[in-house]
Amino acid sequence: MSMTFEVGEDLAAVVDAVRGFARDRLRPALREAEAAGELPEPLLRECFELGLTTLALPEAHGGADLLDARAAALVTEELAWGDLGAAVALPGPRSAGFAALELGTPAQQARLLAPFADAERGWSRRGALAWVEGPFGLDPTAIEATAAREGDAWVVRGTKRYVQAGPAADLTLVLARDPASRAPDPWDRLVLLAVEGRPEGLRAEARNETLGLATATWSTVVFDGVRVPGALRLGTGASGELRRAVRRTVARKRVLDAARLTGCLRAATEYACKYATEREAFGVRLHEHQALAFMMADMATAVDAVRNLTWHAAWLVDRADPDPEPLVDAARRAWRHAAELAVQVTTDAVQVLGGHGYLWDHPVEKWMRDARTLPLVDGLDLDDDDLLAT
Amino acid sequence: MAIDFDMPKKVRAARDMARMFAETYVRPYALEADVLEGPHPKFVEACKQFGLGTGSAGALAGGGAGDADQGPTGAGGGAGGGAGGERSGRPGLANRIMVVASEELAWGDATAVLNLPGPGLGAPPVQLTGTPEQRRRFMSVFAPHEYKFGAYALTEPGAGSDAKNIRMSCRKDGDHWVLDGTKIYITNGRKAEWTVVFATIDPALGRAGQRAFVVERGTPGFSVPKVEQKMGLKASETAEQVFEGCRVPAENLLGGEAHYEAGDKGGFKTAMKTFDATRPLVAVMAVGIARAAYELARDWVREAYALGQHRPRYHRLVDTLAWMEREIHAARLLCWRAAWMLDAGLPNAKESSMSKAYAGTMVQKVTAKALEVLGPEGVLRDRLVEKLYRDQKVYDIFEGTGQIQRLVISRRLFA
Numbered sequence: 001m002s003m004t005f006e007v008g009e010d011l012a013a014v015v016d017a018v019r020g021f022a023r024d025r026l027r028p029a030l031r032e033a034e035a036a037g038e039l040p041e042p043l044l045r046e047c048f049e050l051g052l053t054t055l056a057l058p059e060a061h062g063g064a065d066l067l068d069a070r071a072a073a074l075v076t077e078e079l080a081w082g083d084l085g086a087a088v089a090l091p092g093p094r095s096a097g098f099a100a101l102e103l104g105t106p107a108q109q110a111r112l113l114a115p116f117a118d119a120e121r122g123w124s125r126r127g128a129l130a131w132v133e134g135p136f137g138l139d140p141t142a143i144e145a146t147a148a149r150e151g152d153a154w155v156v157r158g159t160k161r162y163v164q165a166g167p168a169a170d171l172t173l174v175l176a177r178d179p180a181s182r183a184p185d186p187w188d189r190l191v192l193l194a195v196e197g198r199p200e201g202l203r204a205e206a207r208n209e210t211l212g213l214a215t216a217t218w219s220t221v222v223f224d225g226v227r228v229p230g231a232l233r234l235g236t237g238a239s240g241e242l243r244r245a246v247r248r249t250v251a252r253k254r255v256l257d258a259a260r261l262t263g264c265l266r267a268a269t270e271y272a273c274k275y276a277t278e279r280e281a282f283g284v285r286l287h288e289h290q291a292l293a294f295m296m297a298d299m300a301t302a303v304d305a306v307r308n309l310t311w312h313a314a315w316l317v318d319r320a321d322p323d324p325e326p327l328v329d330a331a332r333r334a335w336r337h338a339a340e341l342a343v344q345v346t347t348d349a350v351q352v353l354g355g356h357g358y359l360w361d362h363p364v365e366k367w368m369r370d371a372r373t374l375p376l377v378d379g380l381d382l383d384d385d386d387l388l389a390t
Numbered sequence: 391m392a393i394d395f396d397m398p399k400k401v402r403a404a405r406d407m408a409r410m411f412a413e414t415y416v417r418p419y420a421l422e423a424d425v426l427e428g429p430h431p432k433f434v435e436a437c438k439q440f441g442l443g444t445g446s447a448g449a450l451a452g453g454g455a456g457d458a459d460q461g462p463t464g465a466g467g468g469a470g471g472g473a474g475g476e477r478s479g480r481p482g483l484a485n486r487i488m489v490v491a492s493e494e495l496a497w498g499d500a501t502a503v504l505n506l507p508g509p510g511l512g513a514p515p516v517q518l519t520g521t522p523e524q525r526r527r528f529m530s531v532f533a534p535h536e537y538k539f540g541a542y543a544l545t546e547p548g549a550g551s552d553a554k555n556i557r558m559s560c561r562k563d564g565d566h567w568v569l570d571g572t573k574i575y576i577t578n579g580r581k582a583e584w585t586v587v588f589a590t591i592d593p594a595l596g597r598a599g600q601r602a603f604v605v606e607r608g609t610p611g612f613s614v615p616k617v618e619q620k621m622g623l624k625a626s627e628t629a630e631q632v633f634e635g636c637r638v639p640a641e642n643l644l645g646g647e648a649h650y651e652a653g654d655k656g657g658f659k660t661a662m663k664t665f666d667a668t669r670p671l672v673a674v675m676a677v678g679i680a681r682a683a684y685e686l687a688r689d690w691v692r693e694a695y696a697l698g699q700h701r702p703r704y705h706r707l708v709d710t711l712a713w714m715e716r717e718i719h720a721a722r723l724l725c726w727r728a729a730w731m732l733d734a735g736l737p738n739a740k741e742s743s744m745s746k747a748y749a750g751t752m753v754q755k756v757t758a759k760a761l762e763v764l765g766p767e768g769v770l771r772d773r774l775v776e777k778l779y780r781d782q783k784v785y786d787i788f789e790g791t792g793q794i795q796r797l798v799i800s801r802r803l804f805a
Contacts, residue, residue: 003401003486005727006734008392070393273803293800294793300803301724301744308723309716311393337716 005311007074015074021050022082030083030363033215037207039089041124048123052079053092054116058101061110062117069252069317073259073310080263084370085215087260092116094164095253096127096173102245103192103234112171112194112232128169129380130160130195130221131246137381138250140186140243145223147176147191152230154193156201156223162379166219167204170197173234174223175246187243194232201226210377212369218377248324250380251331252317257374258310258331261338264374265306268349268367269299275353275362286352295348302341309334328382339375346371395726397490404487408494411442416498423625424777429505430625434537437507441534444508485667485729489674493722496678500781501625503675504577508532511577512540512586514664515602519645528604531583541582543573543631544661550575551794553588553661554597558633560589565640567603569611569633575788579629580614583607586644587633588661597658602644611636622780662739669742669789670728673749676785677722680753683760683778684714690764707763714756721749740802747795750786757782 007015025043033039039047047053056072057063066072080087093100093116100112116125132138133145145158156176163172172195181189195202205220235241273296276286287293313330321327346368350357357364397405419430437443495502509516509532516528532538549555558571569589579585584606590599605612616630644660691707724745731738757779761768768775786792 002394002396002398003726003730004392004394004734005730006392011392277804287800287804290797290800293804294796296803297747297796297799300799301748304727304741304744305720305724305748308727309720312395312719312723315393315395333716333719336712337720340716 005308011071011074014071015078018052018075018078019081021052022078026079026082026086030085030366031360033083033089034085034366035214037214037217039086039215043086044091045123047090053090053123053125055092056097057093057113057116058109061113062122063113069255069314070311073255073314076256076259077263077266077307077310080260081267082263083215084260084264084267084367084374085213087263088213088374089216091124091126091165093125093127093171095129095249096171098252099129099173099192099245099249100194100234102248103241104194108194108232108234112196115170124168125170126165126168127171128163128165128173128221129249129378130163130166130172130174130223132162132379133158133160135161135379137379138246140190143175143177143190145174145176146179147174147193147228148179150227154191154228154230154233156193156195156226156228158223160221160223162208162218162377163204163221164216164218164378166217166221167207168217171195172202172221174226174228176223183239185239185243187246188237188239190242191237192234192242192245193228194234195226195228196232199226199228208377210373212366212371212373213377244324247328247382250382251313251324251328253380254331254335255310255313255317258306258313258334258338261342261371261374262303262307262310264367264371265299265303265338265342265345268346268364268371269296269303271362271364271367272296272299272349272352275356292352295352299345299348302345306334306338306341309337332382335375342371342375398483398486400483401487401490405490405494408491409497411436411440412494412498412502416495416502420499420501420774421772421777423499423501425624427624428627429501433502433505437505438535438537442506443532443534444506444510444513482733485670485732486726488671489725489729492671493674493678493681493725496675497682498678499625500675500679501623504623504626507537507539509540511542511664511668512582512584512604514667515542515586515644515660516540516604518663519602519649519660520604521646524604524641524644528584539578539582541576541578541585542664543576543579543585543587545573545575547572547574551791554600554658555593556588556590556600557593558587558589560591560601560603562640563637566637567601567640567643569603569605569636569638571633573631573633575618576629576631578627579631580617580627585631587631600658600661601650602660603638604642604644605633605636605638606642609636609638621783622777623784624780665790666737666739666742667732669746669795670725670732672785672789673721673728673742673745674725676749676753676782677718677725679778679782679785680714680718680721680749680756683757683775683782684711684718686773686775686778687711687714687760687763690767710759710763714759717752717756721745721752724748740799743790743795743798746790747792747799750792750795753782753785 029043051064054063055066055075059065076087093113097113100109116122133143145156145160147154147156156174158176174193174195175190177189178191183189201224203222207217207219276292276296279286313334316327316330349364350368353362353364356362415433415436419432423430492503509529516525544553546556546558548557560567560569573587584604587603587605589601591601592599611634613632614629615632618628620628688711695701695704728738728741728745731741760775761779764775767773770776
């Protein structure tokens with residue numbers, strides 16, 4: 001049956017299990033993880049054992065094979081409902097995995113992705129995208145980092161900003177300009193290279209101190225003559241190939257970010273609603289004050305609106321049309337709308353709790369900071385909002 | 391994996407047909423109908439020719455929606471939504487069909503949905519509460535290819551949103567009921583063949599005292615003294631109905647006396663159940679209006695800035711258009727979900743209200759922005775956006791105001 005919002009029994013069971021984990025393990029650790037600036041090792045190992053760090057990794061490479069974007073969106077929402085900071089800070093190939101799956105040969109995929117499922121060290125491995133160079137979004141004409149061909153290798157020089165997991169990344173996909181290329185389309189002048197581990201010349205600066213999501217790390221990464229073997233260039237260099245892959249990768253990340261925001265908004269809404277049934281003012285419980293009840297009705301509606309848009313975009317991911325544009329549009333729509341409503345809903349959650357909401361005693365002030373941070377922090381903004389262009 | 395937004399073939403076919411109809415027989419006459427303050431003759435002619443009406447949903451759904459319960463004309467859903475799945479025990483498509491078709495028609499002109507012949511909002515109470523005999527009798531009035539209407543009368547001068555406080559009285563007198571009172575804001579209230587009317591045996595009984603009747607046109611003591619002048623939706627008839635010692639045959643009490651003895655809140659429940667089915671439909675009309683406004687604004691910017699992207703405001707307008715499009719799609723999916731729940735027989739009072747609350751707010755913001763995009767052109771009467779702005783306001787009022795929707799939602803959040 002199509003045109004349906006039915007989740008299905010099998011998946012509902014998985015979602016329930018993840019929700020239980022988020023409730024019992026992530027939510028209670030949320031403040032501690034934020035203060036420490038990272039998730040504690042036992043929790044990371046537990047996430048790895050449960051397959052949460054390798055959700056979108058094919059079974060062939062030891063992953064959970066949850067490549068279905070709708071399923072991933074559902075699971076991601078639950079993790080973020082537990083703690084948005086944890087959902088963002090979880091190790092794993094993350095978006096670098098999407099890009100490798102988009103452009104990598106089977107041999108490259110095996111080499112780059114299998115280590116994330118490694119029984120010994122997989123639990124802490126992280127993938128990273130070193131794509132963005134400034135606060136102006138991802139613009140192919142503005143990429144100054146270069147990758148020059150020297151013999152059988154590429155030598156990368158340049159500075160990348162807002163790189164998640166920068167200092168700790170085990171796989172960094174760097175986007176750089178080939179100075180020898182004279183291709184008319186600026187996208188075709190770029191190459192995507194996989195950097196393994198911490199080779200000579202690769203240096204991460206101190207982590208960015210951020211408004212929210214302090215559990216995760218972003219930093220500036222400097223490539224000072226980093227040599228990348230020719231075999232680790234992703235893609236064939238065919239015209240349009242890289243642009244398509246980048247747009248699909250960003251779209252997939254946006255879908256998951258929208259799912260993460262859905263989870264955070266749901267958490268904030270539920271928390272505010274629960275508080276409103278317990279706290280009394282003027283002789284009645286808070287929710288019996290209509291000004292607050294209506295606010296919470298709008299919060300609950302916003303959560304559902306954002307989730308619907310996320311599911312719609314995830315469904316387009318799974319349709320895998322050769323033309324990425326409908327997906328790019330839907331993902332941007334879901335992500336932007338989630339970002340906009342996130343501000344409203346988390347701010348209102350603080351408002352429902354009043355002075356208590358402003359304090360660290362309750363998580364709502366953290367969610368307000370986290371939700372505002374997520375859509376901005378990685379700078380992965382494709383300047384493609386022009387619906388007039390078509 | 392189930393979550394899936396692909397339209398089933400029948401839904402797509404209905405969408406395409408409604409779109410064609412809206413493009414050909416609705417949109418070209420929208421401004422004229424607004425001036426005429428009634429349906430355009432070309433539209434009426436086309437409705438008759440194609441046999442299109444609020445009773446068409448059952449036919450479009452090809453029997454998927456509780457066909458056994460539909461009248462001999464196949465009149466089931468309608469701008470009245472079938473809630474078919476609930477009756478037949480298997481998921482139908484009627485509500486999803488109506489939701490996508492209504493968006494298209496409302497895109498052409500919102501009054502087109504209200505001017506589609508058939509039982510309209512009167513259908514759900516007759517279908518949901520009526521006895522088989524009543525369903526047969528009242529639905530068979532609407533043969534295809536005829537321009538005839540049903541109506542639904544709940545609101546009174548003293549009770550709009552507060553539906554449990556209606557004052558219109560009914561008392562049993564032999565084999566008749568006698569109705570006294572006034573109903574207002576009744577869509578198609580003058581031309582309707584019959585109207586579903588809510589009254590009370592005793593206001594002190596609240597919801598439990600309410601009864602629903604089908605009052606046929608020409609019933610002694612029933613008159614329609616006034617058709618209202620409105621800001622928008624001018625081509626749709628909004629009438630006042632007066633009942634003075636109006637004698638209605640006992641067999642016109644919806645569901646029969648047993649229905650009201652069995653459980654309390656019989657009449658009120660009928661009214662509220664109607665809303666569960668109709669709110670997403672009304673909400674999706676707001677989506678259609680907003681989409682029309684968005685497209686007009688987008689095309690206008692495209693034209694006005696074809697050679698002048700350096701002109702002031704261009705990038706702001708581009709951003710505004712993207713925002714409008716997001717808002718519209720968010721509202722649309724809330725409507726789809728509420729309709730899907732109805733088709734699947736799931737209780738959807740909260741989700742219906744969410745779709746209506748969201749869409750009612752959305753359409754105000756989006757149409758206001760569309761006018762802003764056009765600037766001085768936006769307020770000109772010969773441009774459709776001006777009419778859309780007048781039409782849209784009532785979507786946050788009728789079928790339950792935005793505030794009522796938030797009450798429904800919050801009561802369920804804190805139940």
